[in-house]
Amino acid sequence: MSSYHSAARLDEARRVAIFGGTHGNEMSGVMLVNLWVQNNTEVQRKGVEVQPFITNPKAVEKCTRYVDTDLNRAFTPENLSTLGGGDLPYEVRRAQEINRMFGPKGSPEAYDVIFDLHNTTSNMGCTLLLESSKDHFNLQMMNYIQKSIFPASCLVLLNEHPLLKYSTSRSVAKHPVGLEVGPQPQGVLRSNIFESMRDILKHALDFIELFNAGMEFPPCTVEVFRLSERIDYPRDDNGNIIAMVHPNLQDCDWEPLNPGDPMFQTFDGKTIHYQGSGTVYPTFINEAAYYEKQQAFATTRRESLVASAIRKA
Amino acid sequence: MEHTSFPPLSRVAICGGTHGNELSGVYIVKEMQKQKVEKIGSVSVISVLSNPPAIDVCRRYTETDLNRCFSDAKLSSTLTDSAAYEMRRAHELNAQLGPKGGEKAVDLIIDLHNTTSNMGVCLILSYLDWLTLHICKYIQTKMTSAPVTVMQLNDSNADGYSLDMLGKHGFAIEVGPQPHGVLRADIFNMMKRTLDFTTDWLQEFNDGHIFEGGEVETYSFLRSVDYPRDASGQITAAIHPQLQDKDFTLLQPGDPMFLSFSGETVKYEGEPVYPMFVNECAYYEKKIAFHLAEKITLKVPSISVKN
Numbered sequence: 001m002s003s004y005h006s007a008a009r010l011d012e013a014r015r016v017a018i019f020g021g022t023h024g025n026e027m028s029g030v031m032l033v034n035l036w037v038q039n040n041t042e043v044q045r046k047g048v049e050v051q052p053f054i055t056n057p058k059a060v061e062k063c064t065r066y067v068d069t070d071l072n073r074a075f076t077p078e079n080l081s082t083l084g085g086g087d088l089p090y091e092v093r094r095a096q097e098i099n100r101m102f103g104p105k106g107s108p109e110a111y112d113v114i115f116d117l118h119n120t121t122s123n124m125g126c127t128l129l130l131e132s133s134k135d136h137f138n139l140q141m142m143n144y145i146q147k148s149i150f151p152a153s154c155l156v157l158l159n160e161h162p163l164l165k166y167s168t169s170r171s172v173a174k175h176p177v178g179l180e181v182g183p184q185p186q187g188v189l190r191s192n193i194f195e196s197m198r199d200i201l202k203h204a205l206d207f208i209e210l211f212n213a214g215m216e217f218p219p220c221t222v223e224v225f226r227l228s229e230r231i232d233y234p235r236d237d238n239g240n241i242i243a244m245v246h247p248n249l250q251d252c253d254w255e256p257l258n259p260g261d262p263m264f265q266t267f268d269g270k271t272i273h274y275q276g277s278g279t280v281y282p283t284f285i286n287e288a289a290y291y292e293k294q295q296a297f298a299t300t301r302r303e304s305l306v307a308s309a310i311r312k313a
Numbered sequence: 314m315e316h317t318s319f320p321p322l323s324r325v326a327i328c329g330g331t332h333g334n335e336l337s338g339v340y341i342v343k344e345m346q347k348q349k350v351e352k353i354g355s356v357s358v359i360s361v362l363s364n365p366p367a368i369d370v371c372r373r374y375t376e377t378d379l380n381r382c383f384s385d386a387k388l389s390s391t392l393t394d395s396a397a398y399e400m401r402r403a404h405e406l407n408a409q410l411g412p413k414g415g416e417k418a419v420d421l422i423i424d425l426h427n428t429t430s431n432m433g434v435c436l437i438l439s440y441l442d443w444l445t446l447h448i449c450k451y452i453q454t455k456m457t458s459a460p461v462t463v464m465q466l467n468d469s470n471a472d473g474y475s476l477d478m479l480g481k482h483g484f485a486i487e488v489g490p491q492p493h494g495v496l497r498a499d500i501f502n503m504m505k506r507t508l509d510f511t512t513d514w515l516q517e518f519n520d521g522h523i524f525e526g527g528e529v530e531t532y533s534f535l536r537s538v539d540y541p542r543d544a545s546g547q548i549t550a551a552i553h554p555q556l557q558d559k560d561f562t563l564l565q566p567g568d569p570m571f572l573s574f575s576g577e578t579v580k581y582e583g584e585p586v587y588p589m590f591v592n593e594c595a596y597y598e599k600k601i602a603f604h605l606a607e608k609i610t611l612k613v614p615s616i617s618v619k620n
Contacts, residue, residue, distance in 0.1 A: 034547065035574050063597075064372075121492040185429040185492030187594040191551035191572050240343070244498040265498045267344045288494035291371075 002299060007309035010137055013112035013175065017102055018043065018052045018201065020117045022072050022169045023289070025186040026057025028197045029117025029179075043201070045209040055098060055116075055169050058090060064185050065289055066091055067180070072116075075167035080105065102139045103172040113205060114173035117197060120182035120295075121288045126154040126196055129178025130224065131171065133160055138175050139307035141207045143220045148203040152196075153252060157283060157300065158224040164298075177204065183251075186288055216311040225249040225254070225281055225300035231296040234264055243272055245286045245296055251282045257299070264296070314526055314614035319444050321519045321618050322420040322482075326359045326446050327508065329425045331380050331476050332595070333367025334493040337504045338425025340384055349428050354516040359419065363406065363476060366398060373492050373595050380424075383478045385471040388413055411479040414470065422480035423444075423511060425504060428489035429594045430603075431558040434507055435460045437485040438531075439473040441465060445484045446613050448466050451514045452507055459503055462561055463531045464589065464606065488512075490558075493594055518618055526615040532561065532606040539600040540581060541571055549573055552592045552602060560589050566603070571602070 020033025036043050036052035043050045054060055058067045068089035079092045080099050084251070088096075102111045116129075126149075128142045140154050157180070159165050170176035179200055184193045211217070214302035233241040249257065256279045264272040274280075280299035284290060327345065328336030345360040352358060362368055364379050375398050382388075382403035388411075390400055411418045428435075434456060436449045447465075453461045464487075469473070477483025484508050491500045518524070540548040552570035556564070564570075564581050571579040586605040590596060593603075 031548075031551075031574070121495050182494075185490075186494060187593050187597065188429050188492075188592055189548070189551050190557060190592070191554045192557070194574075195550055215547050241496075244340075245499045246502060247502075250497060250499065267340065267501075286495055286497065288492055291494070 007216050007311040007312040008136055010310050011112070012047070012049070012312050013137070013208045013215055014049060014212070015111045016048055016050045016113045016115070016205070016208060017111050017173070018050065018115045018117065019055045019169055020052065021054040021056050021060040022116055023065045023070075023118060024056050024061070024173060025063050025065055026117070026119040027187065027189040028119050028181060028184065028194045030054070030060050031189055031194060032117060032201070043205060045205050048205070048208055055216065056091065056094060065186070068092075071095065072168050073166050074213055075105065075169060075171050079167075092224075098169060099172055105172045111173045112270065113175045113177060113208065114120070114170040115201060116168060116176070116178050118169035118180045119184045119186075119193065120180050120284065121185060122253050122283065122285050123183045123296070124155075124180060124253045124283060125182040126152070126200055127283075128154055128156045128160045128200075129180055129220070131160065131165070131168070131176050133158060133174060133224070136307045136310055137211075138177060139222050139305060140205060140217045140220065140310050141177065143222050143307065144207040145200055145203045146222075154200060156222060156224040156226065157206065157303075158303070159227045161227050164227055164230060211310070211312055214312055216309060219309050221308050222305050222307060224305055225283065225304050226303050227298055228280060228301050229299045230295045231263075231297055232301065233291075233296045234266075239258040241291070242266060246271060249282065249297070250286060253285050254281055256280075257282045261264060314612060315444055316526075316615045316617070318617050318619040321355075322515050323355070323357060323359040323519070324359070324419045325421045325423065325512075325515065326361055326419045326480065327423050327425070328361045328363045328476055330365070330368040331363040331424055332373045332378075332493075333364050333369070334371045335375055335425070335427035335488065336494065337427050337488060337501045339368055340496060340501065341425060341505060341508065355472045355519045356512065356515050359410070360408070361406070363424075363603075364399065364402060373493065379403060380476055381474045382412065383407070383476055384434055384474040385413070386620070395536065406476065407479055413479050419480045420482060421515070422477045422483035423508065424477045424483065424485040425508075426474065426485050426487045426492045427493070427500065428487055428590060429492055430560050430590050430592060431490045432462070432487060432560045432589060433459050433489070433568050434503055435464055435487040435489075435589075436461065436507075437464045437466065437487055439466050439468045439475055439478055439483070440470060441611070442482055443613050443616055444482050446529050446611065447616055448484070448511055448514050450527065450529050450613065451524070452510045455510045455513075456506065458506075461507070463529060465533050467534055479485075481607075510605075514573050521618055521620070523617040526613055529611050531609050531611055531615055532589060533609045535586060535605045535607055537601040537604050538570070540597075540602045543575065548597075550577075550579060553578060556588065557592060561587055561590050564588050
C-alpha cells in the first residue's frame with residue numbers, strides 16, 4: 001500500500017439511523033422503515049447499530065408531506081433551541097425530539113450517519129444528496145455505492161449553496177446522507193422505486209460494515225452536480241402560475257439545458273426559452289412539493305471532487 | 314338500429330378541480346375563467362371550479378370525496394350543521410347545474426380528472442347513453458396522437474355518484490399518468506385537445522350533422538382488487554413491476570399481480586380481464602389496487618339533433 005496519499009483516519013461509524021416518512025407521502029421510505037421496524041434483520045451489520053425510524057408519524061398517518069411545516073426545513077438553530085412547548089408547530093417539536101434522540105446536532109454525541117429516504121415526482125432516478133464537499137467519508141460511501149450498482153446509475157447532488165442550503169432532518173448526524181428516488185407520485189408505492197432504494201441502502205450499509213472492519217478506501221474521484229440556482233414558474237401579478245414546464249424539459253433531469261432551449265410553455269402554447277449564460281444541468285424538474293416553494297426546477301453545474309483515502313482511526 | 318335524435322345541446326358545464334389536486338382540469342377551468350369564455354360557437358359554457366377549498370390546499374378533498382356525493386340518496390338527504398363541506402357543495406352544484414334528472418339541468422357536463430395510473434386519455438361514462446358514446450367515438454377518430462379508451466361504470470341513474478350525473482348527459486375526461494399536485498404540459502395539452510374535439514362535436518351536432526351509427530369498444534367495470542394486507546391492515550406488497558403501467562393490457566391467469574416486500578410474487582387467478590386504474594394514489598384509502606374490466610363492443614345508432 002503506497003503511502004503517497006496517506007489515508008485520513010476517521011472515527012468508526014457505530015451509530016446509524018435510517019429515517020423514513022420525513023415527508024409523510026413519500027412512500028418508499030415509509031414502507032421500508034415500517035418493514036425494518038418490525039423486522040430489522042435486513043439492515044443489521046456487524047459492528048454497527050442501525051436504527052430505522054419514522055420521523056413524521058402524524059404526516060405519515062395522513063399521507064401528507066407535513067402537518068404544520070416542512071420537517072425537512074425545520075432543523076434550524078433557532079427551531080432547535082426555541083422554547084414554547086405545545087404552542088410550537090408539530091414539526092418544530094418533532095425536530096427538537098429528533099435532535100435529542102439522534103443529536104444534538106454538531107456535538108460529539110450525535111449519530112455518525114443518518115440516511116434520509118425521500119421520493120420525488122421528478123425523473124431524477126436514484127440520487128444521493130450530499131451536504132458538504134469536504135465530507136470524505138460520505139464521498140467514499142457514494143463512490144462505493146456507484147461502483148456497486150453499476151451499470152445502474154446513481155448521481156450525486158451537492159447542496160452547499162449558502163442561500164439555498166436548508167436544515168434537513170439528516171443534518172443532525174455527523175455524516176448526513178439523503179436518498180432521493182423518482183419519479184414516483186406522492187402517496188403511491190411503485191415496486192421498482194422501492195426496490196432501487198432498498199438496494200442502494202444495502203450497499204451503503206455494506207460500506208459502513210467494511211469501513212468499521214478496518215478496510216482502507218483509496219483516493220477516488222466523484223462527479224457531483226452542485227446546486228446553483230432555483231428557477232420559479234412564470235407568474236402573474238397575483239402569484240398564479242402562467243406557464244408549465246415545457247414538454248422538451250419535462251423528465252429531462254440531469255440532461256444539459258443550453259441557453260435558448262425551451263423551458264416553459266404558456267397555457268396558450270407559447271414557448272419561453274432558457275436565458276442563462278451557459279449550459280446547466282437541471283434537476284427536481286416539476287417536483288409537486290416545490291410549487292409552494294416557488295421552484296419549477298433547480299440548476300446545477302458538474303464538478304469533480306477528489307476524496308482522500310480513508311480508514312478507521 | 315333505429316336512428317335516434319336528441320334536443321340541441323345549448324348549455325354545457327366544464328368542471329375542473331372536482332378533486333383539488335388533479336391539476337389539468339383546475340388550470341383549464343382557471344384559464345377559461347380568466348379569458349371569460351362563456352360561449353363556444355352555438356354552445357353557452359359554464360366553467361366551474363368544483364371544489365375551491367380543496368384546490369386552495371391542493372388536496373383531493375377537505376372532508377369527504379366530492380365525486381361520491383351525487384347519488385340520489387345523498388342529494389336528497391337533509392343537510393345538518395355538521396354536514397361535510399363536500400356534501401353541502403354537492404347540493405350547491407346540484408342547484409347550479411342540475412337538478413339531477415330535472416328539466417332545468419344543463420345539457421352536458423364534462424368533468425376533468427387526472428390519475429396517477431397509466432391510462433392515457435380515458436373517457437368515463439357512468440351509464441350508457443348514445444349521445445355521450447357518439448362523443449367518445451368522435452374523439453377516438455380525431456385523436457391521432459394518443460389512444461383514447463372508453464370506460465363504463467354500469468351505474469343506474471339513482472346510484473350514479475359522480476358530478477357528471479347532474480347533467481342531462483355527462484362524462485368524465487380522465488388523463489394520466491400525472492402525479493397529483495403536478496401540472497404536466499403534455500397531459501394538459503392532451504386534455505385540452507380532448508375538450509376541443511368535444512366542443513367541435515357539439516357544434517356539428519347542433520348544426521344538424523348526422524352522426525353515422527357504428528361500434529364503440531368499451532371497458533366495462535367488473536370488480537376491484539385490493540392490496541394484500543397483514544392483520545393490522547398494512548399493505549404487504551406493491552403492484553408487480555409487470556403489471557405497473559399496464560392499464561388496458563390483457564391480464565391472464567398466472568400473470569404477476571403483486572410483488573410482496575419479502576419477494577414473493579402473487580399471481581392473478583381468474584378469467585382474462587383488463588386492469589384499469591392500476592396504482593391510483595387516491596384508491597389506497599378506498600382499498601383498491603386496481604379495477605378489472607371486460608371489453609364490450611357496443612353498437613350505437615346514428616344520431617342527430619331533433620328539430
